Amino acid sequence: MSTSISTVTTPARRKRGSRTPQGVAPKAQRESPFARVSAMIVMGVFTLYFLVPIWWLLVAATKDRSQFNTTNPLWFADFSLFTNIGNLIAYRDGVYLKWMLNSALYAGLGAAIGTIIAGMCGYALAKYNFPGRELIFNVVLGGVLVPATALALPLFLIFSQISLTNTFWSVFLPSLVSPFGVYLARIYASASVPDELIEAARLDGAGEVRTFFTVSVRMMVPALITVFLFQFVAIWNNFFLPLIMLRDETLFSVTLGLYAWNSQVNQIPVLRDYVLIGALLSIIPLIIIFLLLQRFWQNGLSAGSVK
Amino acid sequence: MSAPVVPLTDAPGSVARQKRSRAAKAPASKQPRQPVPHLGAILAFVLPFGTLFALFYLVPIGYAIYQSLLVIEREGTFGKATEVFGGLTQYILVFQNGPFWTSIGRVLTFGVVQVPIMLGLALLFALLLDSPLVRGKKFFRLAFFVPYAVPGVIAAIMWGYLYSPNLSPFSAVTENINFLSADLVLWAIANVVTWVFVGYNMLIIYSALLAIPTELYEAARLDGAGQVRIAWSVKIPLIMPAIILTAIFSIIGTLQLLAEPQVFRSFSSAVTSTFTPNLTVYSTSSIPNFNLAAAFSVVLALATFILSFTFLKFTQRKEVQ
Numbered sequence: 001m002s003t004s005i006s007t008v009t010t011p012a013r014r015k016r017g018s019r020t021p022q023g024v025a026p027k028a029q030r031e032s033p034f035a036r037v038s039a040m041i042v043m044g045v046f047t048l049y050f051l052v053p054i055w056w057l058l059v060a061a062t063k064d065r066s067q068f069n070t071t072n073p074l075w076f077a078d079f080s081l082f083t084n085i086g087n088l089i090a091y092r093d094g095v096y097l098k099w100m101l102n103s104a105l106y107a108g109l110g111a112a113i114g115t116i117i118a119g120m121c122g123y124a125l126a127k128y129n130f131p132g133r134e135l136i137f138n139v140v141l142g143g144v145l146v147p148a149t150a151l152a153l154p155l156f157l158i159f160s161q162i163s164l165t166n167t168f169w170s171v172f173l174p175s176l177v178s179p180f181g182v183y184l185a186r187i188y189a190s191a192s193v194p195d196e197l198i199e200a201a202r203l204d205g206a207g208e209v210r211t212f213f214t215v216s217v218r219m220m221v222p223a224l225i226t227v228f229l230f231q232f233v234a235i236w237n238n239f240f241l242p243l244i245m246l247r248d249e250t251l252f253s254v255t256l257g258l259y260a261w262n263s264q265v266n267q268i269p270v271l272r273d274y275v276l277i278g279a280l281l282s283i284i285p286l287i288i289i290f291l292l293l294q295r296f297w298q299n300g301l302s303a304g305s306v307k
Numbered sequence: 308m309s310a311p312v313v314p315l316t317d318a319p320g321s322v323a324r325q326k327r328s329r330a331a332k333a334p335a336s337k338q339p340r341q342p343v344p345h346l347g348a349i350l351a352f353v354l355p356f357g358t359l360f361a362l363f364y365l366v367p368i369g370y371a372i373y374q375s376l377l378v379i380e381r382e383g384t385f386g387k388a389t390e391v392f393g394g395l396t397q398y399i400l401v402f403q404n405g406p407f408w409t410s411i412g413r414v415l416t417f418g419v420v421q422v423p424i425m426l427g428l429a430l431l432f433a434l435l436l437d438s439p440l441v442r443g444k445k446f447f448r449l450a451f452f453v454p455y456a457v458p459g460v461i462a463a464i465m466w467g468y469l470y471s472p473n474l475s476p477f478s479a480v481t482e483n484i485n486f487l488s489a490d491l492v493l494w495a496i497a498n499v500v501t502w503v504f505v506g507y508n509m510l511i512i513y514s515a516l517l518a519i520p521t522e523l524y525e526a527a528r529l530d531g532a533g534q535v536r537i538a539w540s541v542k543i544p545l546i547m548p549a550i551i552l553t554a555i556f557s558i559i560g561t562l563q564l565l566a567e568p569q570v571f572r573s574f575s576s577a578v579t580s581t582f583t584p585n586l587t588v589y590s591t592s593s594i595p596n597f598n599l600a601a602a603f604s605v606v607l608a609l610a611t612f613i614l615s616f617t618f619l620k621f622t623q624r625k626e627v628q
Contacts (some may be wrong), residue, residue, distance in 0.1 A: 003529055031439055031534065039440035040441065043435060044433070046428075047447065047450045047451070050451050050502065051453065052449055053465055054474050056465075057465055069473075074476050079566065087409065117355040120352040121356035128344075128345060129349075130349050131345045136353065136357070139362060139365075144619055145615055146608055147563045147604060147607050148563055149563070149588045149589065149607070150367075150368065150371055150587070150605065150607065151363070151367045152367075152589065153600055153601065153604060154366075154370040157370065157597060158366065158367065158370055173363065176361040177363050178358070207348070208345050208351075209352075233456070236458060237460070239458075240565055240566070240589075242457075244589070257568060258461065259569075265573065266456030287455075287456045291449075301329045
């Protein structure tokens with residue numbers, strides 16, 4: 001269980017630089033063609049498994065309802081994607097757009113604030129000695145294990161006593177807390193922020209908090225982006241908390257809204273089209289954000305896995 | 308609460324541990340008057356998270372435990388309901404509740420089958436990506452990871468359509484095999500979970516593989532060891548911590564299954580309101596019977612702790628050998 005922590009300091013980058021040039025060329029001749037072909041077949045088959053459902057969703061979203069059942073489900077018919085999107089947005093005064101906006105707020109703002117406070121806490125746990133430090137860390141890590149329902153239900157009861165249920169805050173505030181973020185920030189801060197640097201800043205007369213925000217944060221960027229992304233995904237995907245907190249449709253997150261539509265499909269068949277198009281649109285922001293930031297989070301992830 | 312976590316914190320290894328043991332011997336405990344250096348800054352860093360953590364983690368857990376110890380008493384059949392202290396009454400009800408334990412058994416069956424398959428695939432893909440056998444690594448890494456960007460609810464809706472006999476693009480299969488039947492729906496859900504999380508676990512394991520210094524198996528390679536041999540004898544033992552981490556997260560996730568089965572209720576009548584433990588909690592609270600629901604979730608949380616802790620202890624003992 002004890003891979004040395006020093007490996008954290010060289011996350012991921014090493015390979016692309018050093019192993020490929022010296023490694024692949026001579027080895028390539030040594031591996032048997034049979035092994036290479038089987039490996040590529042395995043990867044190819046599973047690429048289909050992972051991508052065909054999304055491809056199907058994309059194709060389905062471009063189809064007119066009359067063609068949904070009558071044309072090849074895995075290839076395009078008449079391209080009516082934009083008409084479909086227009087209908088989806090127009091449905092019930094644009095409630096779908098409202099849901100997307102809500103999700104962007106819950107997840108974007110929530111993950112941004114959550115990352116800052118988790119980063120500060122992890123940094124303090126890594127870089128300062130104080131009584132109770134390990135206790136705090138252990139209690140926070142224990143939080144990772146607590147089932148969502150064990151928290152959301154009592155939160156609902158507490159919030160209902162202060163009339164906070166069915167508000168933006170009832171979903172937003174609990175989403176700010178990311179115990180795993182604290183864990184990752186601590187590991188990364190202790191590995192990548194040198195004590196000498198903090199000492200130097202101290203000698204220059206910079207305050208501790210200022211040092212953190214101007215110097216240390218820069219070293220922790222890959223970890224912080226990783227924390228942000230995974231908290232963003234966790235909030236965007238969160239289902240149970242909005243499900244029990246919210247009654248007002250205009251406060252729904254996009255996952256809760258699509259769930260609600262999907263469970264009414266039998267009564268209102270037109271909703272099936274909207275669910276499929278809405279599902280496609282709801283995953284596009286996540287895919288874009290992962291693609292844009294992949295350089296950072298792939299490095300950040302390796303820090304968390306070292307333990 | 309802190310118990311299962313202790314081994315995790317030991318994990319980062321020798322450097323951190325040395326630092327920490329030095330910290331433990333620090334004067335703070337022997338000379339209580341000595342002030343902690345930078346106390347103000349520490350508070351400024353820890354308090355924002357600490358306050359929110361206390362409010363949205365510790366207080367709810369405490370409140371759930373408190374609620375689980377209450378019972379509702381009525382004066383007569385239609386009398387006013389009052390909550391009074393009932394000791395472990397709710398817990399006795401939990402242990403007598405057949406459907407709850409059936410649902411625990413169901414997710415355990417699910418976990419015993421699905422977690423090894425998912426992590427086995429994730430490990431296989433990570434090793435293949437780390438070997439010289441595969442070309443186009445960047446593409447495969449992304450393609451396998453894309454499903455993780457699909458929220459569980461959306462993935463379940465999508466697969467619900469893919470399984471359905473008349474709407475599925477694979478109707479040749481789904482007309483003959485009813486994936487939404489009582490026999491198969493659990494495994495249909497297992498497939499959705501696998502589809503979403505293989506790529507995520509693959510990336511965690513792959514990152515651990517990248518952190519292994521090449522020199523460690525350069526020698527084995529020069530001795531003529533094949534890729535399979537290197538993977539089995541060198542790489543897998545070294546990335547065991549990452550595999551254990553993914554296993555623990557998968558165990559927790561399995562016990563907490565909720566969104567996918569909840570969505571599947573609109574596709575299949577075989578998914579009942581007590582299909583998984585969390586669904587039982589949810590439907591109990593909708594009755595509403597908050598006290599029993601609270602007792603259910605406390606028992607579920609305890610079961611999660613015990614399982615993760617046992618798993619950790621078990622795997623650590625194996626590693627020591």
